[in-house]
Amino acid sequence: MENLSRKQNPYNDGKVIDSCGLFGMMSLKGNTFSGEDAMTAIANMNIRGNGLGGGLAAYGIYPDRPDQYALHIMYENGRGREETEAFLKESFEIVFNEEVPHRDSATGVVNPPLVWRYFVNTLGSIKEEDQDDYVVEKVMFINTKIHDTFVFSSGKNMGVFKGVGFPENIGHYFCLEDYQGYLWTAHARFPTNTQAWWGGAHPFSILDWTVVHNGEISSYGTNKNFLEMYGYFCTMFTDTEVMAYAVDLLIRQHHLPIELMAKVLAAPLWSEIDRMPEDEKEVYTALRQVYAGLLLNGPFTVIIAHQGEMIGLGDRIRLRPLVAGLHKDMLYLSSEEAPMRLVCRDLEYSWIPKGGEPIIGRLETNEVIYQDKPVVVGMDKNANTSSA
C-alpha cells in the first residue's frame, strides 16, 4: 500500500483510536478444529464492534505446506497484483499460489478486495537464520511501496483472514468453517474514524505473530519514539502496531522470554518491585529502567499468538476486560465470559486474570502458565501450571 498512512489515517489524527472485542481459543494438545466456534463466540460480542473491521487468525491450517511462508495478500486492483507478483518472483521461490477461497454470496462484507495466497521459500542464498528478517523486509516493502496492496499475514502454517464487516461475516466470506486449526483468535473492531479498509482490520500480523488488541494506550507517543530508535517505523498509527513491534523487539531481537516481555509491557508497580527479594528486584528494576519507553500505559487487553503459543495480557490496573477459561485441553481467552460458555457449555473453570499477569498457553509442554494461582476445578490447587 503505497500511501498507507493516508489510507489508514484519513484525517491525519495523532493516532487512530478504536476499541474492540477479542476472542481466542487453543487446544494445548494441538487438536485441530474448524473456525466455527471462534466465529460463534466473537459474534456474541457484536456490541464490541461496529462492523467496520473484523478478522480471524488461524494456526495449523496448512499442514500440507508447513515449511513455506504463507503470504496472504490483498489487492484493491489488478495493477497492485501485477507489481506484487513481479516483486515476489524476484524475491522468493513461489511453490504454489491461488486465490483465497470465498463466498461471493456472503452478506455483510463491504467491497471485498481480491485476496490471494502464496506459499513461498526464500531464495537459496538466504541463510536459515536470516530468513525471517528477509521476509519482514519484503513484507514491509510491499506494505509501504507497492500500489493498492497489503500483506495480511506472512507466517508458516498459519493465516490471517480479515476485512470490513463483522468478524463472523468475514469468516463466512472466507469459508473458515472449511479450515482446521489448533489455535484461533478473533477480533471485532470499533474504530472511531469512520473510513474503514480491509488492511486496517485486525489481527495485525508479521511473520507468524498475530496481535488482536482492545484498548487505547495513552503512552502511544512514548512507545512510538522508543521503537523508532530501534528502527521500527509506525505507519499504521495504531496501538496494535506499536504492540506488535514491541513484542518483536523484545522476543525476536532481545531474546526475552514471553513472561518477562509481559512484565515490560505491563510492568509491576514500583511498590511491588520494592517488596521483591533482592535478585528479583534487580531484574525488574533493570527491565523498567531500560524499557521504560515500552511500558504500555492506559487501557489494553491483548491476545498475542504465534506458532504453538497463545498469550493473553491486560494492562496493569485492568482497565479493559479479559477472561480466561479452561476445559480439558482447551484454553479460552475472551473479552467477556458469555462467548466462552456459548461455545463450551460445560466449561470447567473460568477466571479473571490479574492486571499485568500473562496467561500463556503452550503447545510444546501442553500447559497453561499463569501466575495468579486460581483455584482450578479438578487440578492441583497449588500448582501454577496446569497440564492438559
Place this chain on the structure above:
Amino acid sequence: MLTHLLPEFKIIRDDERCIRCEVCVRQCGFDVHSYDAEEDMLYADENKCVGCQRCAVMCPTNALTIKPHDYEYRPNANWSKEHIRDLNKQAETGGVILTGSGNDKPYRIYWDHLVLNASQVTNPSIDPLREPMELRTYLGRKPDKVEFDNNQVKVDMPAQVMIETPIIFSALSYGAISYQAWKALLEAADEGGTLCNTGEGGWPHELRPGKTRVIAQCASGRFGVDLDYLNSASIVEIKIGQGAKPGIGGHLPGEKVSADVSRTRMIPEGTDAISPAPQHDIYSIEDLSMLIYALKEATHYEKPISVKISAVHNAPAIASGMVRAGADIIALDGLRGGTGAAPKIIRDNVGIPIELALAAVDQRLRNEGIRNQASILVAGGFRNSGDITKAIALGADAVYVGTAALVAMGCTLCQKCYTGICNWGICTQDPYLSKRLNPEIAKRRLVNLIRGWSLEIKEMLGGMGINALESLRGNRLHLRAIGLDQWELDVLGVRGAGD
C-alpha cells in the same frame, strides 16, 4: 556627581496604622527606613529601595505599601524607563551593569502556549486518589537492551540514581546563598526524595554525613572539589554553562568569602572566588571526554556524570557530542535561568528558551538512536507543576528548579542577589541577615512545594490516562499549541490545538 536616577519604588506609609515599632528599620538591609525619635516620625529613602517587600510583610499593622514608582518620562516606544535608567547608571560609573535572578524580558514563554490533553470516552482518566500513580525516575545512562542468557537476566546497569519526583533543586552555591538556605535545600532534597545541586561552592564537611541526595558540581573554579566531595554525592556534574550567563564565568566577591566559605571552597578567606568563563582544561569535546572519564575513575564508575550547558543555538549538536563523550546526563539551562550575579546585558540577551532547546535536543538524540544513553535535565524558569509536566512531555527526564525554590524560601525576585544584601536571609553572608532564615522552616516550605507540585503532576497524569511518568516522557501527542507559528510547532514537534 549628581545622580540622574529616580527611585524605582515608591514607599507609602499609612501613618494612622504605623505604631512606630521600627520593624521596618531593622529589617531593611539597604537602610531605606529610619526613625527620628525627636519627631517620633519614620522616614524612607526611596532611592535605596529594591522592592523586596520584606518590610511590608513584616509590618505588624500592614502600614506599608511598596510599589513601582509612577514617575514618567515623555512616552517613547523605543526608550523605556529601564533603558534610560541603565544608560544613566553607566554614564555615572563607566561600569558593567550587574544583576541577579533570571531574565525578566518578555521573550515568548512557550509553556503559556502549550496545553495538555485529557482522556474522554475512548479511554478512562485515572484517579490518583484511588489508583497508583508513579513519578519515580532513574537518572543515568541506560543500555540498549537487557541481556538474557541461559535463562537468566544479566543485570549490568551503569550507575542509576533514583528520584521519587521529577523536581530537583538547581545549582545554588554556598557562598552565593547563605549557609541556612543551603542547608534547607540539602535537607529538603533528602526528605522530599529528590536531589539538590551544590552549585560551584563546595559542600560543607559537617553537612556530609548521612546525606547523599546531592549533585556535586565541578565547575571552572573547581572550588571545594576533592575526592571526598565527589564520592559523597550521588551524581557529579561538570558545569560548562549557566542559562543566565552563557559564555560567562562567575565572580564571588571577597567580602562574601567568610571563614566558613573559605574552608568549604578551599580558597583563602577574603579573596575573590573567580570561576573562569571556560573550564581551562576543556577547550573541545575530546577534552570534555577526558574530564568525564577522570571523574568516573575518581568515583569508581559508581556515579552518573552530568554535563550542564546553557541552552544556545547549537545545543542539539553539542548535546549529541556530550553523550558520545560519555555524559550520562545532559543538563540544559535556558534563557530564563537564574543567577546570583551576571552582567545584565548577558542575562537579557544571550541564549535560547529552554522549551525550544529541550525539544530540539530530545529529537536529535532520538534521531541518532542515543536518547537512552543519557537522561535530560532541564532548567530555566519553571514556575509551576504545569510547566514541569509539559517539559516531561517534550522529552525531559526531570526538571531543575532554582528560582522557584528560592521563592519558596522567601525570595521575591528583587534581583539584588549580587549586592551581598538579602533581606530574606537567602542570598547573603551577613550573619545579621542570614540568621533570619530558619533552616527548619525553609526546609518545610521546600518540602511542601515538592509535595504540592508532585500531587498536581499526578492529577494531570491521571487526567491523561497515564499512571507512570515514563509514559509521558517525550509523548508530545499529549501537547497541543496555541498561537505559535509553523516553525515553532516544527521545533517543538507539537501540533496546533484542534489539529
